[in-house]
Amino acid sequence: MEQYFERLTNELLNKNPHLSEEKARTWVELLWEDFETTYAKAGRKYRGQEVTEQIVRQIILNYGDKLHEFIAKNPKYKAYLEKE
Numbered sequence: 001m002e003q004y005f006e007r008l009t010n011e012l013l014n015k016n017p018h019l020s021e022e023k024a025r026t027w028v029e030l031l032w033e034d035f036e037t038t039y040a041k042a043g044r045k046y047r048g049q050e051v052t053e054q055i056v057r058q059i060i061l062n063y064g065d066k067l068h069e070f071i072a073k074n075p076k077y078k079a080y081l082e083k084e
Contacts, residue, residue, distance in 0.1 A: 004053050005029065008060065015064035023081055027067055031056045 005028055012024040019027070035055050040046070063070075 008056055012060050012064050018068040031059055
């Protein structure tokens with residue numbers, strides 16, 4: 001799974017220069033976990049890490065350049081992303 005996280009973290013860093021490597025990695029892990037949790041709660045069959053990678057990549061492509069602004073609007077992630 002480390003390879004997925006590294007690849008997605010690098011993609012997010014390329015998309016958003018406002019994020020440190022640590023914060024980009026945290027975002028990737030949070031997005032990954034949220035997708036898998038939501039998918040499972042919906043009763044969907046697990047389709048593998050490749051599918052999760054594709055979903056997280058799509059989020060990065062669509063919203064990656066604005067993720068650093070998201071923390072102000074959603075306190076759920078605040079504790080994870082404000083520690084330095």
